[in-house]
Amino acid sequence: MxxxxxKLYRSHVGAVTAFFARRTVEPQVVADLTSDTFVQVITSxxxxxxxxxxxxxxxxxxxxxxxxxxxxxxxxxxEKVRRLANRRTLDSGEMAELAERIDAERAGRELIExxxxxxxxxxxxxxxxxxxxxxxxxxxxxxxxxxxxKTPSLPR
Numbered sequence: 001m002x003x004x005x006x007k008l009y010r011s012h013v014g015a016v017t018a019f020f021a022r023r024t025v026e027p028q029v030v031a032d033l034t035s036d037t038f039v040q041v042i043t044s045x046x047x048x049x050x051x052x053x054x055x056x057x058x059x060x061x062x063x064x065x066x067x068x069x070x071x072x073x074x075x076x077x078x079e080k081v082r083r084l085a086n087r088r089t090l091d092s093g094e095m096a097e098l099a100e101r102i103d104a105e106r107a108g109r110e111l112i113e114x115x116x117x118x119x120x121x122x123x124x125x126x127x128x129x130x131x132x133x134x135x136x137x138x139x140x141x142x143x144x145x146x147x148x149x150k151t152p153s154l155p156r
Contacts, residue, residue: 005045009038012059019063033070037063 013034020033040062048058090098108131115123128139 001045005042008041008045008055008059012056013038015056016059016063019060020067023067029070033063033066036070037066040066 016037017030017034020030024030024033037059041059044062048055052058111126111131115126118126125139128134128142129136134142
C-alpha cells in the first residue's frame with residue numbers, strides 16, 4: 001500500500017499544488033492545503049475504489065473539500081476580525097472599574113468552583129438563591145435546568 005500511495009502522490013502532487021496556487025497567492029497556504037489534501041488521501045486510501053472512478057478524480061474531490069473547508073474557516077475568521085474591529089476600546093477608568101469588579105467577585109468564582117461537588121439540584125438552589133439573589137420562593141418557581149448540567153470550570 002505504501003508503494004501505491006507513493007506512486008499516487010508523485011503523479012498528483014504537482015497538479016494538486018497548481019490547483020491551490022490558482023486559488024491563493026500565499027505560498028504557505030498552498031503548501032498547507034496540499035499537505036492537508038494528501039493527509040486526507042493517505043488516511044482514506046484504503047477506501048479508494050478504482051471501480052468507482054479514476055484516482056485523479058478521487059484526489060481532486062478530496063482537494064475540493066479541503067479547499068471548501070479552508071474557505072469556510074477563512075470566512076469565519078474574517079467575520080471575527082470585523083466584529084473585533086467594531087468593538088469600542090475601554091478607557092482607563094472603565095478598565096480600572098472592571099478590574100475592581102473582577103477582584104470583588106473572586107470569592108464568587110471560588111464558590112462556583114466548589115459548587116461542582118454538589119448534586120445538580122443543590123447546585124441550582126445555591127446558584128439561584130445565594131449567587132443570583134432570588135428569594136427562596138422565587139427560586140422554587142424558576143424553571144429547572146437539566147440535571148445533567150455541569151458547572152463549567154472557569155478560565156484563569
